[in-house]
Each structure stands twice: as structure tokens, then as C-alpha cells.
Amino acid sequence: MTTGLLAYLLIPLFTAVLIPFAARTRHRLAGVLANVTLLAGLINVSLTLFNPANLASAFSGLAENGFALLMIFVIYLVALCVTFFSSYFIGNDSTVNRVPYYSLILTSVSAMCGIVTTGDFFTLYIFVEVLAVTSFALITSDDGAKGLEGAIKYFLLTFPASLFIIFGIAFLMLTAGTFSFESLKVIIASGLPVGGVVFAVSLILLGFLIKSGVVPFHTWTPDAYEGAYAPVSAYLAGIVTKVSGVYAVIRISMILRLFEIKAYHTAEVLMFLGMLSIVVGALAALRQNEFKRMLAFSSISQVGYIILAAGMGTPLALLGAVFHLVNHATFKTVLFLNSASLEKSAGTSDMNKLGGMEHSMPWTSWTSIVALLSTAGVPPLSGFWSKLIIIIALWDGGAKIYAVTALLFSVVTLAYFMVMQRKVFFGKPTEASRNAREVRPAMLVPVVGMCLLIAALGAFFPYIYAYLVEAIAARTIL
Amino acid sequence: MTNSFALDWYFITLIFTAGLYCMLVSRNLLRQLIGLEIMSKSALLGVISAGALTGNLALAQALIITMIVIEVVIVAAGLSLLVKNYRLTNSIDIWSLDKLRG
Amino acid sequence: MTYHTLLFILTAAAAVAAVMMKDLLMSALMLALVSVGASLILFDFQAPWAAVFELSVCAGLITVLFVSAVSLIRREENKLEDNRMRFYAMPLVMGLAAIAAWFYAVPFFESLENWARFGGRVNSLGAVLWDIRRFDLLGQISILAAGVFVINSIFPRRKKQK
Numbered sequence: 001m002t003t004g005l006l007a008y009l010l011i012p013l014f015t016a017v018l019i020p021f022a023a024r025t026r027h028r029l030a031g032v033l034a035n036v037t038l039l040a041g042l043i044n045v046s047l048t049l050f051n052p053a054n055l056a057s058a059f060s061g062l063a064e065n066g067f068a069l070l071m072i073f074v075i076y077l078v079a080l081c082v083t084f085f086s087s088y089f090i091g092n093d094s095t096v097n098r099v100p101y102y103s104l105i106l107t108s109v110s111a112m113c114g115i116v117t118t119g120d121f122f123t124l125y126i127f128v129e130v131l132a133v134t135s136f137a138l139i140t141s142d143d144g145a146k147g148l149e150g151a152i153k154y155f156l157l158t159f160p161a162s163l164f165i166i167f168g169i170a171f172l173m174l175t176a177g178t179f180s181f182e183s184l185k186v187i188i189a190s191g192l193p194v195g196g197v198v199f200a201v202s203l204i205l206l207g208f209l210i211k212s213g214v215v216p217f218h219t220w221t222p223d224a225y226e227g228a229y230a231p232v233s234a235y236l237a238g239i240v241t242k243v244s245g246v247y248a249v250i251r252i253s254m255i256l257r258l259f260e261i262k263a264y265h266t267a268e269v270l271m272f273l274g275m276l277s278i279v280v281g282a283l284a285a286l287r288q289n290e291f292k293r294m295l296a297f298s299s300i301s302q303v304g305y306i307i308l309a310a311g312m313g314t315p316l317a318l319l320g321a322v323f324h325l326v327n328h329a330t331f332k333t334v335l336f337l338n339s340a341s342l343e344k345s346a347g348t349s350d351m352n353k354l355g356g357m358e359h360s361m362p363w364t365s366w367t368s369i370v371a372l373l374s375t376a377g378v379p380p381l382s383g384f385w386s387k388l389i390i391i392i393a394l395w396d397g398g399a400k401i402y403a404v405t406a407l408l409f410s411v412v413t414l415a416y417f418m419v420m421q422r423k424v425f426f427g428k429p430t431e432a433s434r435n436a437r438e439v440r441p442a443m444l445v446p447v448v449g450m451c452l453l454i455a456a457l458g459a460f461f462p463y464i465y466a467y468l469v470e471a472i473a474a475r476t477i478l
Numbered sequence: 479m480t481n482s483f484a485l486d487w488y489f490i491t492l493i494f495t496a497g498l499y500c501m502l503v504s505r506n507l508l509r510q511l512i513g514l515e516i517m518s519k520s521a522l523l524g525v526i527s528a529g530a531l532t533g534n535l536a537l538a539q540a541l542i543i544t545m546i547v548i549e550v551v552i553v554a555a556g557l558s559l560l561v562k563n564y565r566l567t568n569s570i571d572i573w574s575l576d577k578l579r580g
Numbered sequence: 581m582t583y584h585t586l587l588f589i590l591t592a593a594a595a596v597a598a599v600m601m602k603d604l605l606m607s608a609l610m611l612a613l614v615s616v617g618a619s620l621i622l623f624d625f626q627a628p629w630a631a632v633f634e635l636s637v638c639a640g641l642i643t644v645l646f647v648s649a650v651s652l653i654r655r656e657e658n659k660l661e662d663n664r665m666r667f668y669a670m671p672l673v674m675g676l677a678a679i680a681a682w683f684y685a686v687p688f689f690e691s692l693e694n695w696a697r698f699g700g701r702v703n704s705l706g707a708v709l710w711d712i713r714r715f716d717l718l719g720q721i722s723i724l725a726a727g728v729f730v731i732n733s734i735f736p737r738r739k740k741q742k
Binding site for chain 2: 589596630633649653686708719720727730
């Protein structure tokens with residue numbers, strides 16, 4: 001646990017408790033309070049991250065845990081985009097109840113900060129459960145039958161996965177007597193036999209793989225994303241499932257690589273599952289008709305890249321995984337928020353019923369193009385760099401078949417996004433899209449801001465790379 | 479002392495199997511929740527058994543108290559999802575959840 | 581020793597009964613019996629705090645929640661014909677599982693026991709909770725807050741509608 005970062009966890013929780021009292025009569029106040037809290041947190045974390053002194057010294061003098069700080073930045077950014085977007089998205093006639101909605105978002109932000117700041121498996125487990133519990137309620141926040149269905153499917157898969165984590169923790173207590181990452185490192189360094197510890201950590205890893213929705217366990221992901229209330233699906237896909245599953249997988253693989261040859265089989269399985277997710281996700285995304293469902297399968301495919309790199313386990317691959325996690329949060333938030341805008345103004349997100357939206361919604365169309373080019377890894381956008389790092393790391397690590405397949409499937413990514421762009425934004429206007437209007441400017445602010453960030457992350461890549469090497473690789477990975 | 483630890487875990491495996499079987503065969507959402515509860519009981523017994531063997535009993539108790547608090551919130555969330563689904567669709571059949579396909 | 585094993589047998593039998601009962605209310609009560617069994621096992625392990633928690637919260641509160649949910653959906657329960665054959669087949673499946681576990685799981689756990697690393701530095705629960713696991717208390721607070729918001733979100737108090 002890092003006490004210096006505790007404020008990022010406590011303040012959202014405090015505001016979440018405050019909202020039901022402060023906004024009892026004036027429900028709009030809930031959104032304002034949530035936005036202000038998240039904005040303050042974002043400014044604070046940006047000041048620490050982009051401090052001129054830090055930039056000048058290439059982040060070597062950063063006092064805090066660099067990985068946690070970067071993740072907190074992403075969490076606050078995505079959460080702020082979603083709350084700002086939804087404060088305009090929720091209309092007056094909506095069935096969404098504002099007060100619990102914003103309280104839940106702030107509680108989940110607090111839980112996510114807990115996940116990224118902790119250095120202990122059991123605390124990680126507690127905050128993952130908090131996050132899961134808040135996600136169900138967020139998915140069903142528009143009272144629709146689809147959302148309820150997605151939530152129940154999520155429920156029935158995620159809690160059996162938690163049991164694997166608990167059994168892993170029990171075995172960890174048996175074989176190591178401790179749960180903290182640091183003392184595990186000490187035990188590994190002591191040179192005693194660690195076969196039992198590898199077994200326990202692998203069991204925990206299995207639980208987190210189910211929670212992150214890699215391919216054999218992916219069935220809940222598209223349902224939950226499609227059924228969820230529109231801004232919530234951006235929140236889920238952008239950050240919630242990534243922190244609750246994928247972050248933990250990266251964190252565990254940082255420990256796994258210290259076992260070296262003893263955790264060989266676990267790493268092999270991890271890489272295989274990552275590859276399988278890339279392939280199945282991309283191929284399934286090609287034949288979807290529903291916009292959000294296609295984005296969900298694309299999300300599975302991108303998670304595959306992260307898992308593949310985490311399984312590779314070299315420092316460069318882990319850096320690629322971390323950077324791709326950050327990039328995935330930015331571009332997937334843009335795409336899902338755009339799907340929410342489409343749903344609001346055209347009334348549907350079925351790709352066969354849409355067409356020619358670039359005339360009526362030019363901003364939405366262009367931000368989608370930026371985000372999808374970044375997803376597909378087109379230079380000089382940010383997604384290109386992270387995929388490049390991952391593929392180079394795979395090639396260097398000797399996994400040449402995996403490297404070539406990963407490269408090929410980033411072309412497939414481009415293909416399915418081009419199909420989507422042609423169906424939805426280009427071509428002849430259809431019945432639904434003729435009446436559509438561009439959403440109000442305030443709702444475009446989050447997506448345009450995110451697109452600028454995508455471009456900036458690509459353009460200032462040397463700085464980002466310095467940050468990754470100095471603040472994450474040198475301290476957390478070792 | 480005979481091998482108490484292995485025997486404990488033998489029964490823990492059996493309780494876990496019972497819960498898993500319940501979740502696999504039943505279509506009733508409430509029964510799925512009961513199966514989940516039985517499985518988490520077995521996980522709880524696993525934690526205390528591992529703690530007792532290694533002399534970490536106080537640590538194991540601390541974990542179990544936290545786990546119980548989490549369990550209550552999860553059950554409450556699951557039951558409220560179930561009741562809301564029942565009000566909306568008049569059904570607790572898991573097979574009626576088939577609107578999302580693709 | 582035998583008392584210990586008997587408690588485990590009781591808990592396992594209650595778990596099987598909870599799955600097999602046709603009536604949902606009886607299933608919920610059997611689940612409470614599983615909790616009571618688990619609580620007695622905790623007492624037997626010299627873990628009184630956890631046992632009291634288990635007895636009051638799991639056997640008490642969760643049973644109340646389950647029973648009230650069952651009574652809310654009472655009408656539906658009879659219409660849904662679960663395939664009862666599968667439940668009647670359960671003793672057979674459990675018997676097979678018990679035999680298989682005896683031959684595969686027991687040696688596995690015996691080998692796992694050799695990995696055990698003995699700890700036992702701190703022996704008071706309060707010291708552990710406060711000194712080592714202080715962050716967990718924060719986690720407990722946030723999950724309770726989350727629970728309240730979830731219930732509030734799923735069952736809002738509507739004044740205008742209906």
C-alpha cells in the first residue's frame with residue numbers, strides 16, 4: 001500500500017457518501033459534485049505526472065510508485081469523461097436515478113484506486129469485489145431488460161472466478177504465509193523451493209483471467225457491454241474490466257517472471273490464451289451487426305495483445321502491455337462514447353440501419369476515425385507505438401510465430417473497423433440517419449479531448465517511453 | 479496425529495463439488511445463488527484450514543471476517559438483481575435470458 | 581479428531597441436501613445448516629471470532645435474505661420445472677466424486693502439505709487486523725458503502741411513476 005496515494009481513494013469515497021445527502025432535493029447537483037471531485041483529482045495527478053522538474057529529469061526523481069500513478073491518471077481521466085458525458089446524456093425524462101448513479105461511479109473510482117495502489121493479494125481481492133458489485137448496479141442503471149441480463153451473466157461468471165482467487169489465497173497462506181508482492185519477491189530470492197507458491201499464484205491468475213474476459217471465458221463480455229446503459233458501457237470497457245482483470249494479470253506476471261523457469265508452463269498458457277483472444281475476438285468482430293457488440297469483441301481482441309505481452313514476461317513486453325492498457329482505455333472510451341451519441345441521436349446502434357452519418361454527425365465521425373486508426377496501430381498515433389513495442393518484444397523473446405500472428409491480426413483490426421466506418425459513417429444516408437443531428441457540443445468535449453490525448457501520446461512518445469522505463473521498469477518490474 | 483489437513487481438504491473438495499453441480503444443472507437463478515453460497519463456504523473452510531496448519535490462525539480469522547462481509551454484500555446484490563429481473567420478466571429461469579445474441 | 585471429521589461430514593451432507601431439496605424454502609434452510617456446520621468447524625479450529633461472525637451473519641442475515649427472496653418469488657417457483665432427474669442423480673455424482681477425490685485429491689493435498697511454511701508471528705486478532713491488515717478495513721467500509729448504493733440504485737424510491 002502506498003499511503004501517499006491514499007487521498008485518491010478516500011476523496012471519491014467521501015464524495016460518494018456525501019452525494020445522497022447533498023443532492024437529495026436537487027438531483028442535478030449529484031453530477032456537478034462528481035465532476036468537480038474527479039476534475040480536482042485529475043488536475044492533482046497531472047501536476048505530479050507532468051511536473052516540469054519531472055520532465056526535465058526524465059522522471060528519475062519521481063517519488064511515488066510510477067505504475068500506480070499512471071493508472072490513477074487513466075482511471076480519473078476515463079471516469080471524468082464518462083461523468084461529464086453522462087451529465088448531458090441523461091435527459092430529464094430518463095429512468096436513470098442520478099444520485100445512486102454518480103455515487104456508484106465514485107465508489108468504483110475509489111475501488112479502482114485501491115486496486116492499483118495496493119501491494120497485497122487479499123486487499124486486491126477485496127477491492128476487485130467492490131468494483132464488481134458496483135458494476136452490476138451501473139449496468140442496470142437504465143432499468144432495461146437487456147442491462148439486467150448482461151448484469152446477471154456478469155454476476156454468474158465473475159463470482160465463481162473470485163472463488164479461484166480465494167483458493168489461491170488460501171494456498172498462498174499455506175505455502176508462503178504472506179500475500180504481499182514484496183515478501184513474495186523476498187521468498188523467491190531466498191532460493192527455497194517455490195513449486196507450491198507457483199501453483200497458488202497460477203490459481204489466482206486463473207481467477208483474474210476469467211474476470212478480464214479472455215477467450216474461453218469471454219461469453220459475458222459482449223452481453224454486458226451491449227446490454228449496459230450507454231455511457232456505462234464506455235466506463236466498463238474503458239477502465240473497469242481492465243483494472244479488475246487485466247491490470248491484475250500484468251501485476252501477477254511481473255511476479256511470475258521472477259520465478260523464471262519454474263513458472264514456464266503458466267507463462268506458456270498465458271501467451272496461448274492471449275493469442276486465442278486476439279484471433280477469436282477479431283474474427284468475431286468481423287461478423288457483428290450491432291455497433292457496441294462489435295466494439296466488445298474488438299475489446300477482447302485488444303485485451304489479447306496485453307495478455308500475450310504479459311505472458312511473454314520480458315521487461316520490454318511488460319512495458320508494452322502497460323502502455324497498451326493505457327492506450328486501450330483512451331481509444332475504447334472514445335468509440336463507446338461515440339456509440340452512445342449515435343444511439344441518442346439516431347435512436348439505434350444497429351449498423352445495418354445506419355449509414356452516411358458523416359454528414360449529420362461530422363465530429364463523431366472524425367473522432368471515431370482517429371480512435372479506430374489508433375486501435376489498428378497506424379502511425380503516428382499512440383496505438384502504433386504500444387503494438388510496436390509488444391511485437392518487437394515478442395520477436396526478441398523468441399516467440400516469432402506469435403509476433404507474426406499479432407502483426408497480421410492488427411491488419412484484421414483495421415479491416416473490421418473499416419467495414420464499421422463504411423457502414424455507419426460513410427455511404428448513403430438511411431432512414432434513421434437522415435433525422436439525426438450532431439449531439440450538443442458539451443458532449444463532444446470528452447471525445448475530442450481524448451482524441452487529442454491519443455495524438456499527443458503518439459507524438460510525445462519519447463517522453464512516454466522515458467516515463468515507462470524510468471518510473472515503471474526500473475522500480476516495479478526490476 | 480493422523481493426516482487431518484488432507485482429510486479436511488477432501489471434504490472441502492466435496493462441498494465445492496456439490497455447489498458446482500448445483501450451479502451447472504439448475505435453471506433456477508435462486509438455486510444458482512445457493513450453489514455459489516455453498517462454494518464460498520468451502521473456500522472459507524479452506525482458508526481456516528490452511529491458517530490452522532501453518533499457525534496463522536489470527537491472520538486467517540481476519541481474512542474470514544472480511545470475506546463474510548463481502549459475501550453478504552454480494553448475496554444482497556445478487557438477490558436484488560434476481561428480484562428486479564423477476565418483476566420485469568416474471569421469470570427466474572436462466573434460459574429466458576436470451577435477448578442478447580450474436 | 582472424530583468430532584472434527586463428523587462436523588465436516590455434517591456440513592457436506594447439508595450441502596448435498598441444500599442442492600437436492602425440491603422446495604426452495606427448504607434449500608435456503610439447509611444452506612443455513614451448512615453455515616452452522618461451518619461455524620462449528622471454525623469453533624473447533626479455535627477461531628471464535630470468525631465463528632461468531634459466521635453464525636450471526638451467514639447463518640442469520642443471509643438466511644433471512646434468502647427466505648425473503650423465496651417468499652417474493654413464491655408463485656413462480658412451481659411453474660419452473662427444473663429437470664428433477666438431474667437432482668435425483670446427484671447422490672450418484674457425489675459418490676463418484678467422493679471416490680475419485682479419495683484417490684486423486686487426498687494424495688495431492690498431502691503433497692501440498694509438504695509445502696507448508698510455518699508462520700505464527702502475531703497471535704491476537706486485533707493486532708493482525710489493525711497492524712497488518714489495516715487497508716482491509718478500508719475495503720470493508722467501501723464494500724458496505726457500495727452495497728448501500730447498489731440497493732438504492734436497483735430499488736429506487738419512485739414518487740412520480742406508477
